[in-house]
Amino acid sequence: MALIVQKYGGTSVGTTDRIENVAEKIIKFRKAGHDVVVAVSAMSGETNRLIGLASDISDRPTPREMDVLVSTGEQVTIALLCMALHKRGQDARSYTGWQVAMQTDSSHMKARINNIDDHKMRSDLDAGRVVVVAGFQGIDDNGNITTLGRGGSDTTAVALAAALKADECQIYTDVDGVYTTDPRVEPNARRLPHITFEEMLEMASLGSKVLQIRSVEFAGKYQVPMRVLSSFEDQDVNNPGGTLISLEENDVEAPLISGIAFSRDEAQITVRGVPDQPGIAHKVLGEIADANMEVDMIVQNIGDAVTDLTFTVHRNDHDKALEIVQKLGEELNASEVTSDSTIVKVSLVGVGMRSHAGVAAKMFDILASEGINIRMIATSEIKISVVVDEKYLELAVRSLHSGFELDGEAAA
């Protein structure tokens, strides 16, 4: 008998029928003798409906009131799910964020969880009840409603699992696990039975949108095993499959490469021919940061007393960033400022890289043999990222996928 925290996202609870299916799934785990605590999102579409109401009224709705507004979405789901459990004879109790004392800081719309009071939940579990908690929301020290930001229900689930010392945190979603790469780009992508927290962080932040990145950080920090599962499949309760995300130590034979992540939302900006002097990078990137934009990759070349600086930002920030850099370019006597918003980033991820040299060389070789020009390179301990022209995205992903022997059976 285990204590399992399950999280069901918006699509999984998108209709009352689907909520009834979730109730059936929970009861299967109960019948197998497990204790179950559930975190749920708002029914799909509901959060957007609420945000639409707010934007009808104001271009800049107050963050405190946004949290009061959108937190109703999950509150609706917890009530409906408990009703569906009750109808099936399963005792259950719903809790909003404040009822379960999901204490957060006061950063409305992006609050961080500080503490959870597990008292009520423990006594419910002891009484044989399923506990259903509203995801995504909390309460600050002054009794204000807070939310964790989009995707925060994953974090709620992991925080509940950490507080209750659960055996596993199961994230039910509309895919059946984490894949070696996006199956829409590479039909031979394989589901990974296991991946480490570290790899998952690189995969998630690089554009594989299965899990909310903060929840993975949280799970890694508190060593809560997470499992990604399909809410539309019927799992074997004792061997549920999906993808298990846990510590590296459990994995005796880590593969060289776990997966290939990519991101289409990239843009590149280059300043050329700036007279070389200390602090150029800081000056340029500092102003970008001050304007609340995030810089991802950075490359600086120093030539004959002049410097070239290239960096990437989110594609939505391209125009704003370019404007700033053009102004700076004049001040700094740059010979040229150029930009390109038709680039993408492709990354190899794998803890196996740590102990194997030559991964980068093999990667560049594969890309070169396909005639794909690499425009930027960045490496870390467990990933290698390259920037290439947008038009090469599919070719790059597929050639790397087969080149590093990730191909499996074609995904369904």
Next chain:
Amino acid sequence: MALIVQKYGGTSVGTTDRIENVAEKIIKFRKAGHDVVVAVSAMSGETNRLIGLASDISDRPTPREMDVLVSTGEQVTIALLCMALHKRGQDARSYTGWQVAMQTDSSHMKARINNIDDHKMRSDLDAGRVVVVAGFQGIDDNGNITTLGRGGSDTTAVALAAALKADECQIYTDVDGVYTTDPRVEPNARRLPHITFEEMLEMASLGSKVLQIRSVEFAGKYQVPMRVLSSFEDQDVNNPGGTLISLEENDVEAPLISGIAFSRDEAQITVRGVPDQPGIAHKVLGEIADANMEVDMIVQNIGDAVTDLTFTVHRNDHDKALEIVQKLGEELNASEVTSDSTIVKVSLVGVGMRSHAGVAAKMFDILASEGINIRMIATSEIKISVVVDEKYLELAVRSLHSGFELDGEAAA
């Protein structure tokens, strides 16, 4: 400068445009120097949408979870109204039932308010803020969400006014006040500038559905002056009009009759020729009460050693009540059990009756002169009710309205 509690119902906040209008209205009162606390309902249609979701899942949804579900409706409105106030530069803060410590008993879906913590509201008012509270909802001693039942937002407003010792509780609705009778039946019906709590209770319970009856009881008990106003009209802040509901004492010249109430939802059941013995009425009416039906008017005639008993119930309860009484009629050897579900009740209401004899005689005279047969009569200190055939409803209301000189300018 006064402290005013305002309540806006579902129609008044039915769209984001209407919520913006409400914000404008509130700001007018603020600009005139008044402190304003607002209680709001769910946007019209929202509560029914939520109940619809619950009934998709269960025929008998758990009351605790129903309250978790439907209380989200008002929570949406408080957030949107605060956003609309903020956009106009008016500082404001929203509170759910639990945030303002609206303590109730644990009767889910029909809870009663025990206590309110005015601490936060006071300091907001001192800081120049408008306070916006979710109507209809509270929290019990165990931290469960409760609701006050349909129409409960009026009660929330009065409870807030009582706790804060407000100068006035203004109920904004889709009519501009309380009328002498329903203008759809009598176009000459007049708006009453003033009515007592007692009269309003009789008017409300008899079918003039302007205010939730419990809120009027509450206002009377705590002597909170209430005012019914149209949310679609532009009031003079210092002389807002509508209908003021307050204690009798303020009214030096109470009119004989304040208004004529009526109810179409009536049915009558008669048991004839029961051998007269003590406890017949108790036996019959006791079984009706045990079956959870409410009996309104009761008439018993005792003839030559036999008794006739007639009573009225809500028209929806007619079939169920008749079945019970037919069974009893056999046991009691009644000569006949009859019923009629095409009757209505018409009532004269007025505190002036207390000091004037002859109101009943005049009423019966007016009805007789129109050829309207009176089937039952019931009187109290400030009202006289008669049961007549359904087909005479309009004629009875109109002839009484002009006979007691209630006619005014035709209502718009």
